[in-house]
Amino acid sequence: MLASRSLYAALPSQVKQDKSSFAGKADHAIRIEPCTLEISPGVNIQTLAYNGQVPGPLLRLREGVPVTIDVTNSSQNADLVHWHGLAIDSLNDGAMEEGSPMIAVGETHRYSFTPKPSGTRWYHTHAAAYDNLAMGTYTGQFGFLLIEGREQPARYDKEINLAIHHWGPSFVPMVETMREQSSNMPLTTGSDVGYKYATINSHRLGAGEPIRVKHGERVLMRLLNASATENVVLALPGHKFTIMAMDGNPVPNPKSVEVLSLAVAERVDAIVEMNSPGVWVLGSTLAKEREMGLGIVIEYAGKTGTPMWTDPAPEIWDYTQFANASASPHTPDEIFELTFRDFGPKPGSKFDTWTINKRSWPDIDPLMVQQGKRYRLVFRNGSGDQHPMHLHRHTFEVTRIGKTKISGLMKDVINVMPLDTVEVEFVANNPGDTLMHCHQQLHMDYGFMQLIKYSV
Template structure:
């Protein structure tokens, strides 16, 4: 059974009971409608996609930590859909992953999601459908938006806030890069495909299209950046300025610090304060010229400034998660799970590669069993030439080791594991029920790169 068959079977067995629980009289806090949409991302450049309420990103949802919320989602498309509330400590039913038992939303149906949002911070919502070889579906589409959970902890002072979601458009399959394979620990393959893109946007527009971000000298701007692309990790900079990183994946970092370049793997978020102290007209965008040419950028315009937008290449620098962390000792885990990732090549006459964890591809995997209340360590061993942004549902984790470097206090829900790198994260088993662990690159997730963590019976 492949992932498409698994989800189709889940739709048949779960949609009826879930929809029967939808109250008719009570009004929801928010309403989302999944609809076919046409976006004009640049002059005479239109994208046909699917989006929430016909806009990209979808509506910003602001909720209070620990205050129950209801969200009605109507699927006005012709295919089954599902919404994942990324970064929340949800139950399995509202989490939005069929692999955990969450219900599918049938074409034309409405489903009410009920949950109590926590923890506070920059979360987001997006489809958790599979795409397989249909690159118009799942996270290749425009189905994503910010979910901001407001808590009681103080936030550094700022004068303006902006929410910036990065996305790549017009995907197509391209041959797998052979040089990437040569650097990996995999046996050489001659088949398989990757995904390439024609355009990129910040929010709904390419660089130079749409309105600029208008600022004033002396302002402190809180920028929430989200990488909502299906498969592309990104590096972004704002020449002449620095980003003071205060949170990652919505969680405050132990060591806020300023950097010139931000690295965001697929599904990662960064909250940063930018002091507007260099008047002019600048390009906030990818550090890679080819990506800016696709549109990955935004014009930042100071009041009373004139001229063309300026880009300057930042100094080369490696992205180092540990620089935002602390170095205090961490408790010993109850158990360590060592998970090795490999590209198994194109199996069963498929033109797409299958990804495995410890030799198994979803859905033929054995769950990792945990006991409630205990601390566990996941050690990710990347034996491939790809980067893998690893996401754990319904839990946050503490990054405790990257290569030979120990660290602590950096709490995330996505960690990017570089080629041939080993990374360890600890999580507290405090949210019983199935929890999905997967690479957030859509192509990898669709073709096997998933694992279930399951709690033992109490």
Template sequence: MVGIDKGMDRRSFLATAGAALTSTALHAAVRKTRAVTGPAKADHTLRIAPTRLEIAPGVVIDTIAYNGQVPGPLLRLREGVPVTIDVTNNSPVPEIVHWHGLAIDSLNDGAVEEGSPMIPVGATHRYQFTPNPTGTRWYHTHAMAMDNLAAGAYTGQAGFLIVEGKKQAGHEGHYDQEINLAVRHWEPSFVPMVDMLREQSANVPQTNGSDVGYKYATMNAHMLGAGEPLRVKKGQRVLMRLLNASATENVVLALPGHTFKIIAMDGNVVPNPKSVEVLSLAVAERVDAIVEMNSPGVWVLGSTLEKSRQMGLGIVVEYAGQKGAPVWKDPAPVEWDYSIFANPTKAADPDETFVLTFRDNGHKMDSKFDVWTINNRSWPDIDPLVVQKGKRYRMVFRNGSGDQHPMHLHRHTFEVTQIGKTQLSGLMKDVINVMPLQSVAVDFVANNPGDTLMHCHQQLHMDYGFMQLIKYAG
């Protein structure tokens, strides 16, 4: 069943919901979710509800979260083993959960554009699917926020989802400790673009309209220096799973005195594991990295931007037997390059190519924010891309703007085949960050029939038109 009446687009739905949470218009817009079927008891349960977090002494955040925690509960699933997850919505607005990176059906994927139902206030919805593929996936809200910065991805609704199987993603033998770290930004506010340009940022903003700025940042539930440090021992191999669960902010991270051996991206084994001192995570990207603990001391794992660390974006790493103030050392400047983790060979030719140009189309809808377009069309007034099952398709992302765009494809994994003039193959992802004025090509095989959403994962861009559906012919 579809969660929104066909006559009401997602943007209009959120405007109605925000204006009158208890109105008859809201309840007309949200249809009843499917009845809970299958086993009487679900394999996992999640409760979406208001939550109060103390991210540092005296710093309290009121947000919406899963089971009262940020990140939400770690879900470990088995590849190919069907699972049921009951989600109860005790938040004040209709909600939905997207199972990011899984090749599942459109109804359970968790996007209203594909036909997934919204979960009404007070209702429980059962998601049923067979997890695939293995690797570091995650789950998060896929609700619109528009100009409500207390909704959607601006809240704490995100959690790790690990799919385990016989071919677990690239963990290269043993590791002594596993650490999952999710980046979050808190207390968002509207900031004119001209003000953003005056400050160094991990993002490169446009010069008109408004952007979103933040007051605090955390790794998991605490700001840098608050909460418990990561405790390690000399000689350990630590598997770090790093997730950028921010609504709009790309981040660059380092751990002085150490390197990250990147073995998987977005949960998928990289063809060419490499050790780097600095790693970049666009919104929604994940990295699996092995860190050799061979530099005893007390260190800061955090943002390479001083202002971001002052906001809280970091965590202390403490070796056994070591004490003292945590140390930060600026790494040497370096440009992030996806291609070093890929094969340097040309990918297979596609059956068809879609060239997609992204631009900012200025202010509309009486909003502080700009509307985004794909080939001069903006959601929902944009025709779908039509594909045929079994064929290989290339999407050429041409960024005609001054913003970075982390492009996400639902329900499929794509192969990165060209960045600028550099051809590559073998690098499989579900999010790719397209830099300002850059062109990036990705290929996917149409092997999972059903409506499929493609969009920029920055909440602000997605809300204001930066989405397009892919439909299977026939």
């Protein structure tokens, strides 16, 4: 554990912001504070949250309109907020690896930026947790960040924001347990985190109010996987999800599916046509996860009774169905080949160390890019785990999944399956230090990160 803490020793620490920068009242205010969350009758979670609620306050911002957000740290540890999916400067991005300052206990920090691009983004803590599973994204520090542009993704009658989270984390050494209750389905043995409970928004399945709909409504569901380490697979029996956007970006080929997959940090905007009256469960396709609470009741007007669930037909999640079937017409200026592997735990640690090309953060050289050029990142997963790869401050185009070439699918998180290869390309159009990492908290804490730096 002592060795693990050294990973962040050379990074910006608890910086007090010059109060002269606090000109006038901020547009929004967020407080990081302890919260007791009753996720079902008699089941209380002690966690950290934003403004005492989970998810945190819904932030609706206008694309291109400057905004200020004051964040006050009323917790017991330094922390910071990452504005996930925004093309903003490194200082305000909210990642200490890029130079964003940690917010000291009792201090208020003002974030100032111009939000872009439009779409479903989110905000969350970017603090390390290591083996303290009451820190980082294991907590309730997350919220929806909707950047409104000129165009709507589709016509709809009602919008619903649904954030998935897992609670009660603990060390789980046996992969067999993970296979029973997790959609991650690791191929190899090793250390991992398991959970007691799961929620959609602030309640377990059957607790809280149902989502009430009317026959014939078109409902826009914004779904966010805000879990620390758990990927999820969801279904709503009797209905289909028409996928309109991924990670806030419109997909080239909107398509209806019965089952959708959300890796950690991914978002999906889907239109669901309410054409099957009844009382249904929207939830995990795994019975064990539904028992943990991963679901919510959908109730049609005038309908009562026990919520219904039927198992969907087995379906393999395929990103390529939402993309153009043609290869990207662009040629990258440079290609970076990156191989991910698990090298087991270091002495004194419960959890495994992760490497990119046999190097772990912070002992890893940055990838150097030049402004205006196009780069291909070849993600080679040499491990038995799934890895949701996230690129800060940029949006990338997915250009290959396995052997299939595609184009037009723009994302900021892509899930790389065990022993698979995925290729993405991005344009270096936002100068400043940029972090790339696996979004599983457990993996990034133990080395799975690398910086991209712009050449001067």
